[in-house]
Every structure is written in C-alpha cells, then in structure tokens.
Amino acid sequence: MLGVESAAATQAGVVIGAVLVEALLLYVGYGALERVAGPWLTRRLEGR
C-alpha cells in the first residue's frame, strides 16, 4: 500500500519536476533571445 503511494508520489514529482525544468529552460532560452533581439525590436517598436 505504502509502496504504491510512494511510487505515485515519485511519478507526480517527476511530472511536476519536468514542468519546472521546462519552465526554467524556456526562461533562460527566451532570456537569451531577448538579450540578442530585444534592443533591435525595441528600436523598431519605438519607430527608430
């Protein structure tokens, strides 16, 4: 019984961990993109 609950908790932890890792990777990835393309995009939006 305890083993089943423990397995479910581990599986739930893996799923939520995967969401957290994806979120952090996307944050870093889009952050890098923002640093590269952000100034250019801001200038375009400002009409310069």
Add this chain to the structure above:
Amino acid sequence: MELFGVAVSLLGTFAGFGLLVGLLFGFFGMGGSFLVTPALLVMGYETDVAVASGLAFVFGTSVIATLKHRDLGQVDYKLGLSMIVGTTAGIEVGKIGLHWLQRIGLANAVVNVSYVGLLGGIGAFVTYRALGDGGGGFGPDEDADAPGDRELPPVAQKIQSYQVPPMLELRGGVVVSLWMVLFVAFATGLLSGFLGVGGGFIRMPALFYLVGVPVPVAVGTDLFEIVFSGGIGSFLYALDGAVDLTIVVPLLSGSALGARLGAAATSVVEEDDIQVYFGVMLLLGAVAVAIRQIGSVVDAPVLDTVALVVIVGAALLVSGAIVVSSVRELRTDERTDATRTAD
C-alpha cells in the same frame, strides 16, 4: 504529421494559445486556469485532465512570470510569504464553509452566484476607479521602490494607519502591520477556498486597494504566491496521474514568451490603463462564467462553447490592447527623450 504522438497542428494551436494566456498572466497575475481549463473541456478532455493540466500549466507559467517580475524588482518576498501563510489558513476555513453548503445542498447555487457576482463586482469597481477619478494610480514609469507623491487608495490608507507591531516595510515605500497583511490574506484565501478558484483575480486588487502596494508589485507578488499554490495543487492532481504533459509542454512553450512580454509591459503601460484592462477582463469573464452556469442549469452544452468564445474573444481584445498600449508608450517615451535631447 505528428510529433511525440501528437498532431503538429494541435501542438501549434496549444503554443499559440499559450502565448495569449501567458501575456495576460504575466501582465495581470491571473487568468491562467480561467482560460485554459474551459478551453480543454470544450476540446473534449476529461474534467480531471483539464483541471490538472491547467493547474500544471499555471504553475510553469507563474515560475517564468515571477522570475521576469523579479528581474524588474516587482516581487516583494516578505509580503508574498506573509500572504501565503494567511491565504492558506483562509482557504482551509473557506473549504469548511463550502462543505457545510454541500451538506445542506446549496453549494452549487451559492458558489456560482458568488463567483459571477465577485468577478463582475471587482471588475466594475476596478474599471470605475480607474476611469472615474484618475484611478488613484501611481502614474507611469514609477520606480517600484520610490513612494514619491503617489495617492493611496482610501482603504489602504486606513489599513496602513493601524500601527500594530511587527511592521513590514514593503516595496513602493509601503509600511504596514503584519497583522493587517495576514488579515487581508486570510480574507482573500477565504473567498478562494469557498469558490474553489486560484484567486489571482481577488489577490491582485486586494494587494493594491487594501495593502497599498503599486500595481506592478501587486502583480509580481501575486505571481510569486501562485508558484506555491499552483505547484502544490498540480502535484496533488499528478498523484492521480491526471496531468497530461502533451498538453502542458506546448502550452508552456508559448506562454513562456507571452509571460515575459506581459511582465515587461507592466513597467511600460500606465497603471490606470492596467486597471482598466484588468476590470474589462473580469467583467467579460463574469459574463462568460454566467453563460456557462446557465448552460449547465438548462443542460445546453452549446453555451459552454459560447462562454469559451466570449472569454477567448475577451483575451484577444485585452491582449491586443496591451500590445498597442505598450508600443504607444514606447513611442511616446522615445519622442519625449528626443525632444529633451533637442532642447
């Protein structure tokens, strides 16, 4: 064509929808499950999968949006942690009230009417305040740490006047009793637990109108709290295996970009405009929820789709307004800078 067993067109739809939701979530600190769960239900997913995947998506997006707001200095951790304590206690008491209503058979009616009334009421109040009297907003371009000569909402002034130690010094130059923060958090948690909703739409205005922190800090701190509530909630659903990663992963890939853009827009768009958009979003949300409730009462599933069209239409309208408003502010700032340089 398929990727990981899912049609590429569906993945693209999820990513696009995620971008839209992320923009609103990063900008307002609310609206994630509000938009995603009904959409998944209409697409034919089981209720537990729709709720669980919506919650896991909200968790991931709140992590990204909180990090972005942190970069902008718009997260108050002291306030956030105090709010978590008060909110958790409030939710537990709210749930007791809900269970009591379930026992006497009035839960559905009371909760549905309260939910629509609260969404519409807060939406109307926020819109009225922002349009009616200059909003009591703090003006654009305000430094989150600089109190300046800003005008506090009247209830926040009253709450800040109670000097019961220990006192908390918050971002925006706000000094308020910890007990008052816990009281506000408890009250918002009570409503959240009673209605069975995340509560971002209650907490964000409460932080601004009752505690008195600037709107961007209210949004950032609310998102910080959602990281914990969303994380715990989605973990509990994941225990039953209800979180579907083929939904969450593509949604998050779009919302990650949207949340960054939404969070960045809070430091560009005027506070009064933020409040107007927030109010309009809630008002249209109230209409959509009311349509859905009527649909369930008269057993007309087509009204679920009508409600979804209203809420997605509102999301498109408001996110479009945010983008236009941000570009307009950027151009105004640029012209002002150019004029100063010329002088």
